[in-house]
Amino acid sequence: MSVVDLPKPNTEFPKLTVPNGLGTGPIPIAPYISQAWYEQERDRVFGRAWLCMGRVEQLPEADSFIVKEIEICGVIALITRDAKDQIRAFHNVCSHRANLVVHETSGKGSRFVCKYHNWAYRNTGDCIGVPDRANFFDLDMKKCGLTPIACETWEGWIFINLQKQPEVTLTEFLGNFGEVFRDAPAPAATQAFTVDVTSMRANWKVTIDAFCESYHVPVLHPSTLGDTFANDSNRYARPLSGNVRGAHRTMTTFGNPNYVPPESSLIERLAYSNIDTGNTLGANDAADMQALQNHPAINPNKVPNWATEICWLFPNFLIFYSPGGFFTLEFWPLSVNTTRWVARMHTPVAADVRQRFQQEHYSCRMAEIFLEDVGNLERQQKAMESGGKTEIILQDGEFLLRHSIETIQKWVASATVREALAE
Amino acid sequence: MQMQTSLPASLPNSLPAGFEALEPFVEYWAGATNDIRWDRRARASMAEIRSFYEAAVPRADEGLAYLEQFPLDAMPDDATRLLRLLLSLPHAAMAVEFHGQPRAAASPFPHGMHIGRGPWPQGW
Numbered sequence: 122m123s124v125v126d127l128p129k130p131n132t133e134f135p136k137l138t139v140p141n142g143l144g145t146g147p148i149p150i151a152p153y154i155s156q157a158w159y160e161q162e163r164d165r166v167f168g169r170a171w172l173c174m175g176r177v178e179q180l181p182e183a184d185s186f187i188v189k190e191i192e193i194c195g196v197i198a199l200i201t202r203d204a205k206d207q208i209r210a211f212h213n214v215c216s217h218r219a220n221l222v223v224h225e226t227s228g229k230g231s232r233f234v235c236k237y238h239n240w241a242y243r244n245t246g247d248c249i250g251v252p253d254r255a256n257f258f259d260l261d262m263k264k265c266g267l268t269p270i271a272c273e274t275w276e277g278w279i280f281i282n283l284q285k286q287p288e289v290t291l292t293e294f295l296g297n298f299g300e301v302f303r304d305a306p307a308p309a310a311t312q313a314f315t316v317d318v319t320s321m322r323a324n325w326k327v328t329i330d331a332f333c334e335s336y337h338v339p340v341l342h343p344s345t346l347g348d349t350f351a352n353d354s355n356r357y358a359r360p361l362s363g364n365v366r367g368a369h370r371t372m373t374t375f376g377n378p379n380y381v382p383p384e385s386s387l388i389e390r391l392a393y394s395n396i397d398t399g400n401t402l403g404a405n406d407a408a409d410m411q412a413l414q415n416h417p418a419i420n421p422n423k424v425p426n427w428a429t430e431i432c433w434l435f436p437n438f439l440i441f442y443s444p445g446g447f448f449t450l451e452f453w454p455l456s457v458n459t460t461r462w463v464a465r466m467h468t469p470v471a472a473d474v475r476q477r478f479q480q481e482h483y484s485c486r487m488a489e490i491f492l493e494d495v496g497n498l499e500r501q502q503k504a505m506e507s508g509g510k511t512e513i514i515l516q517d518g519e520f521l522l523r524h525s526i527e528t529i530q531k532w533v534a535s536a537t538v539r540e541a542l543a544e
Numbered sequence: 545m546q547m548q549t550s551l552p553a554s555l556p557n558s559l560p561a562g563f564e565a566l567e568p569f570v571e572y573w574a575g576a577t578n579d580i581r582w583d584r585r586a587r588a589s590m591a592e593i594r595s596f597y598e599a600a601v602p603r604a605d606e607g608l609a610y611l612e613q614f615p616l617d618a619m620p621d622d623a624t625r626l627l628r629l630l631l632s633l634p635h636a637a638m639a640v641e642f643h644g645q646p647r648a649a650a651s652p653f654p655h656g657m658h659i660g661r662g663p664w665p666q667g668w
């Protein structure tokens with residue numbers, strides 16, 4: 122990244138948009154408010170992309186399962202891990218009269234029984250039981266298994282693809298991202314505290330965009346985050362590096378290295394008094410954090426004052442690596458202007474009560490920050506829908522948003538996935 | 545997603561000996577889950593939050609020191625109650641130390657956001 126002249130006092134932040142081959146013009150608002158566009162995204166983006174379902178640790182042992190709903194496509198995916206640790210995905214729909222088979226969202230079981238007429242399935246998908254089978258007509262049980270959904274894993278991340286025959290492999294889909302993030306650690310992946318937003322009134326892109334630029338942080342989160350994400354050397358929280366990686370994209374954000382809780386913040390100081398990372402915006406331990414910092418693609422320029430490496434997996438999944446921890450965010454469209462999302466904050470199992478106290482503080486702060494975003498985004502969606510503007514303007518530090526919408530536009534316009542993925 | 549507790553909200557001697565002065569705060573502030581503690585703080589007035597914060601902060605370090613003798617996931621009931629009470633301090637601190645008001649400016653309430661499970665080992 123070349124250093125270019127920028128207004129004082131910020132003279133050392135790389136340009137991101139043009140060097141990454143992106144345009145600089147305004148972006149139309151229609152994709153954030155149009156029903157017709159939403160349907161195109163359903164068919165051409167969510168219907169064709171490999172969708173990240175989360176970590177394999179969410180299936181903690183043999184015969185675990187989870188159920189994930191992809192509302193925009195009307196799909197309910199049953200993801201299973203069998204006795205040999207193979208992970209598979211199926212439509213959670215009975216072969217008899219198409220009722221829902223599994224009602225829970227997660228659990229343990231090697232077989233599933235539909236509660237309508239007791240048809241039974243193994244977690245490999247095979248149909249293994251049909252009551253009063255003799256009363257059907259030439260029933261071939263081999264053809265009565267659960268309908269599979271393409272499912273692959275990469276580095277402990279589970280992906281599904283809703284195309285009957287995916288046009289590209291997961292490896293092709295991940296492209297450069299998959300190469301450079303190979304072997305990235307996933308500290309404390311076995312447990313997370315979760316923040317769930319079952320429905321909020323904003324388009325899914327409006328929502329995910331707010332987690333992928335730091336320009337808003339000093340303004341929207343002045344007391345919860347402001348002093349940790351900006352200081353006099355970077356008043357506008359400019360990013361420290363950023364890369365387009367095929368359909369995906371990554372960015373390093375700035376952290377204020379001088380932040381210490383003020384004298385008056387008695388509980389914040391007590392909470393962080395014994396944390397070994399010295400980081401007041403996280404909850405992981407120093408060894409885990411060092412492993413993250415040693416990875417070549419995380420904070421690639423190895424600047425000391427980084428706050429997060431944001432990895433945006435196209436279209437809707439974020440992995441955050443930070444000196445304080447590791448977490449994911451996933452955003453699921455429910456309609457053109459409603460979104461469900463989930464944050465999974467991976468923190469270690471507390472070893473003692475002081476660490477547990479600190480984790481409560483961390484979870485409080487994250488929830489406060491997320492709630493500030495929710496209120497803000499519902500206002501933005503309403504304003505976008507008012508028709509007062511037809512375009513938005515993006516600055517250089519918002520390049521992830523530009524690459525996201527450019528990539529979505531490309532997928533919508535492309536007849537094939539391979540064409541959408543072409544450079 | 546909210547978990548039920550088997551503990552009655554308040555009992556005689558509901559906190560360990562020495563912490564009697566915090567007894568009046570147990571019923572409201574020793575919420576059973578992170579999500580309940582968050583919700584209680586969000587619904588409280590600034591005066592209520594301050595009165596809890598000012599009473600509990602001077603006892604917080606001592607309370608944590610007392611609790612250090614027990615495994616986190618196997619505490620006696622009175623210690624669990626004290627832990628839950630102390631875990632409301634970070635929530636109260638959001639109002640006192642960050643916002644200067646019960647909830648962040650312009651953040652919605654009520655809202656559809658919930659802390660699901662965690663932190664661990666308790667999951668509450």
Ligand code: FES
Nearest residue numbers: 215217218235238
């Ligand atoms: S619909 Fe499942 S058993 Fe009949």
Ligand SMILES: [Fe+2]
Nearest residue numbers: 331341342494
């Ligand atoms: Fe934000």
